[in-house]
Amino acid sequence: MQGVSVWLGSAGTTAVALALLSAPAHAQDAVLVDQPSAPAAVTEGLPNDSLRAGSVAIPEPPAEAPLPQVDPIIPDEEFNSAVPELSVDDDPELDRPLESIESFERRIAGQEADVAPTEGQALPAGDGALADQDPVEEIGDAPIRDAELAAPLPPLDQFEVAPVQFAEEEALGAEARVDYVVRLEGLDPADGSTDADLRDMFENLSALEKADGEAANVAMLSARLDEDAELLKTILASQGWYNAQVRTRLDQSAVAEGGAVAAVIEVAPGKRYTFADINIEAEPTVPPNLIAENLPLQVGNPIVAERVQAAEARVALALLQNGYPFAELGERDILLDQTTGDGVYTLPVDVGSRARFGGFNTEGDLAFGVEHIRTLARFEKGELYDSRKVDDLRKALIATGLFSTVSVEPKRTGEAAAEGAEYVTMLVRQDAGPPRTIAASAGYAAGQGFTLEATWTHRNMFPPEGALIVHGVAGTREQGAGVTFRRANAGRRDRTFEMIAEGLRSDYNAYNALTGRLAARVSYDSTQIWQKRVTYAYGAEVLGTAEREYDFSVGERRRRTFYIASLNGQLGYDTTDDLLNPTEGFRVTGLLQPEGSLQGDFTPYVRARLDASAYHPFGESFVLAGRVGFGTIQGAERSEIAPSRRFYSGGGGSVRGFGFQQLGPLDPNGDPIGGRSFNEGSVEGRYRFGNYGIVAFVDVGQSYASTKPKFSDLRYGIGIGGRFYTNFGPFRIDVATPLDRRAGESKINVYVSIGQAF
Template identity: 65%
Template sequence: MPKSKVKRRHGSMRGVIGAGFLSLALCAVQSRAQEAPGSPPADPDALEAGTLPVPPLPPGANLPAVDPVIPDSEFNAAIPPLDANDDAELDRPLESITDFERRLAADQAGVAPTEGQAAPLGDPALADGDATEEVGDAPVRDAELTAPLPSIDQFEVAPVQFAEDASDEQKDAEVAYRTQIDGLDLADKETDAGLKSQFNSLSALKSGDGKAANVAMVSARLNEDSELVRNVLASEGWFDPVVRARIDRSAVADGPPLTAVIAVTPGKRYALAGIVVQADPTDPPGLIADNLALKVGEPIVAPRIQGAEAQVALALPQNGYPFAEVGQRDILLDRDTGGGVYTLPVTVGPKARYGGFETEGNLAFDARHVAVLARFDRGELYDSREIDDLRKALVATGLFSTISVEPRRTGQPAGDGTEYVTVHVNQNAGPPRTIAGSAGYAAGQGFTLEGTWTHRNMFPPEGALIAHGIAGTQEQGAGVTFRRSNAGRRDRTFEVVAEALHSNYDAYSAYTGRLAARISRDSTPIWQKRWTYAYGVQLLGTAEKDYDFTRAARNRRTFYIGGLTGQLGYDRTDDLLDPTRGFRLTALVEPEGSLGDGFNPYVRARIDASGYYPVGDSLVLAGRVRFGTIQGASRFDIAPSRRFYSGGGGSVRGFGYQKLGPLDPNGDPIGGRSLNEAAAEVRYRFGNFGVVGFVDAGQSYAATMPRFTDLRYGVGIGGRFYTNFGPLRVDVATPIDRRPGEARFNLYVSIGQAF
């Protein structure tokens, strides 16, 4: 740059600096005057003359000498002096725009314009001789602005062209990609597999199935998965991973044009360097530490920590601390050592024992019956598992739409540093009435329709009235049942049944009235019990047709039967309606006496056993056996409906109902005094459907003990549709070594497995 230009710039800048310095000096003086309230105002003349007094320096101040940036002489010389004429000029009003324009034109043309003269140089302010600026004063170059708008009919309007359907183009615009994860291979193969499994199950790229609408969508999924990788690694103890993501556009042979790449450097894996539990003492002392399954030195794995805390939250209420709360954990990480100090606050609360019961809400029954359902007594140590058990028992009654059970503090001491808690039950009774129905079909038995109407709490607590009816091809009837569940004791049921039936089978035809009472402990879908029992009494009056060999004809006879019944069961299966493992045993004994042609006492007995063995997740092998005997009376003295028969859907499939056993001269069954049966099934399930292959065998005999001779076999295949109330069953079977009069195929439709 030429030196002269540098100097000129320096000179002009100096003027600016000087003016700015002056302004700053004036501001500083004014601010000092404002900051010193009570001091006299500055003298204007002194201010103008530059003789403003300088405040004294503080004692001991030693300020260095500073040369002025601009000497006073040079600064004063640059400022023009002001005289009286200048003061008069400053006091004059500003000139008008017209005068200013004329003066400016005179300066440019060298001649002063006169009044009314055209504006020189096309100046718009003087074009019309008016000092006021208007649109018409614009120069010629802006004439378009003042021109009138053309009429509407002069506009040329082109029709709008609508775009054609671009669905095919968008479809063609889809991009394909593949996903590549680098650096996620760890030395620990189990952890490595777990990380990859978590990523694959949650990945946006994976869920996209290698297709996206455009590259931007691939990029968005890539960013989302990058954050997912960080979260997955953090859940396993890698808190400082380096994750880089990119889209690789280099095409792979026989592959998609894009590759979404996530490069991972896991970094250091953090481990527990210390475990601190902040809690009051417990009884026993190691209750929290023994259940907090964490060890110093193991990796900081989120699922393990959450599981350990959940175990503590369970263990404390199970051991007498109903009000214990696990607080928010804190983990202090040390990046230098790779360790983390884990701190867990726990509020233990008081140790408690059971006190009484209280209930509120829309009640189905009172607190006294709640106590019947509980498996604990007053004074026992609190255990949350028993509270859960009580809640399930309340749900199993079927009387509530909602139910809750919770402990409440009483503040009453119970000794040994404990206090009583009240078990509070909040009830909301549901609709007590239900209507249910079922239908089935079996070869030799025909169609069967059954319906029930139930009021589950007509006689509180849990006193149900049940009306039931059956309308079938070969059986019709109706009856009424009173049932009280949890009768004075948990899981005990008392019921009285009165019914009338008409049966018309090939084996017999009967009109029967029955009155029975029974006390039982049975399994339910919610409460499957290991031990079950039933005992009771029954009275029957029945008029039945039976073949009389002495008369060579069927005659109707009347029997009056009274007897006792006792049943004992043992169940080790995993499901009541659809077992897949375990076994069951059931024994039934019924001492009876028949009044027909005299009094004839006898005993009916039967034993059933079944077992289930799983082979993999979808295949189950199942088998059953049954033995029965009647001791103490001849067959003729036993009512036909009380004899043993084989054949049918619940017995030996492939044969008609009651078709196996002794026959009369007409080929109709007459029943026997013993039986034996066996069955084997292979059950394969896929989703909500299943296929079953089976072989059944059995026979009934005139003798009192089964002879295991002349066994008949049936084979078949079945289909299953699994529902939440049990499987629907359809079986088709055929007899082996079929005899004259036996059907080639037999069909059975019902609810539940065959056994």
């Protein structure tokens, strides 16, 4: 039997519980509607399985509701007495084993044969008959009425297949190569609010655009179309269109006429969300508007993901640069109103404690100690913490070349500092790297031939940063070796002290020399990491050289020995953007060398030169570069000056198109003898494409016997060069030829080296 139990709450709500109350036990297991559990007041008096938990949705009445007492429709005693007890004694069928499927099918087939209906007639209901109204299908091993079903299948070679006839031919084959065009429709709404660069963003990332209008088949084209639809949704959401609708389709209307399939993406951008309010949740800072001034988001601006991220990065950077090393930005929250298109932006910021620089500490595999770290730092104790100065220290440590890894981070001390701040200790974690290096370089230049240089360096043999360098040169025109001691950051950041001892053999057309040299030098130079505006160097050297030169008094070359002492000073000013490959700015360098001969009477004189260069870009690929140089020797006759200390012109770093030192005064044999002055100039047009470049140039120059340049008899060289740009500078090959070539001068001169010519 079926029954309905109803409960009426005091508030007038009604709950209905349906329960199957059939006598057989298995009927009580029927699955009811999946609803929350019924209250106990409803289930009271019903069998346990008749209304299971989760069957009926009945709201709980209030606990304080005055519920009326309701008597059950059928008391428990009466219901239990009315249900008969079943046992094996009463019905032996309950204890029989289950019938097998095969036996069941045979029995059913036999019953169907006894009551076989006419075609279309339903079986009568009752014992041994199926109660449904559908014609009975033969099952099991019942007899087969249709002889065709029992007939064996024909052999495959005799099986006839009729081709499928389509109503009309497909316009596009599923396996054929597909040519297509991309159509983007609806991206620009009527109000013109869509950013103009959205199409460019889509085209740069689109899978359809990258394939250049070709797909292997329709499936591939469809996959790309779906991928680009999701891409466009992402792009629009990143620009503030969060409810954009994107649909795609393949338009084959032009295929029949030999045209391409159109991959169409239809866009309905919808409403663009804008900032309605901007909230910063943070403790007060010094200055008070530090965060607000560095968060360039304004009410009314569209919510663009890239701008939001950039604004937050700017806030984080501003805090780190203004005394807050422990500041952290929390997770942003943007509450969007779909009705108005407004967005309320909230950014929590934990500014942390304000800090000033304190002391230093270091740990790990040390290359040097705290005192040298303090020398490298460009900040003093008590200065307001600034992450830029910390980054500068980290770069200085890396530039030493002594570490595999190195890091610098602030650590809280709890020690009070001025203006409510606290001191932080800078912890330097060191991991010393291999201190030894072997390096080599090679080059070629007309007049100089091939040159191979090699060095062995122990960068920290005398800590801190005391390097021992053994170097050698083997070339067509030069051979030599030497030892250098160099201490970097010597007592001051970026200051270098060097002591050099070397011997060199030179064999040029201008002179043949055997030279020994001792020198000391202090310099403040630019490096690839720090290119400085102002540089300087000063030092002294003593050398002895035996040189063969042309003696006009006897009309032949004779060897002379010179002992020379020299002081030198150099000053430079540099505004260019790169040390080895400048593209803008200018450089000026002046060199002054008072020196004299120590052989016999002391003969002092002064060598001086001035070099300047400038660079101007035209667009991103072309640079126009120019250079001028002048030199003079004052205070001595040419014969009193060692040939290797005179001025010469010509070569890869001077006037290309001529051999090394080939310009200037000549002896009767046509070999250069050097002069006491020179002037030079160059103009280059540099065009770069990717990692490669082409250079066209014109060089001009001459050296003179007089102490002042005459600007007469100038020689010109023109040429073209190639560049391969690397991370350590350009590799260059220049080919040049002299204009108005004279007897004995080469038609073509080649120069190979690293770095631009100037």
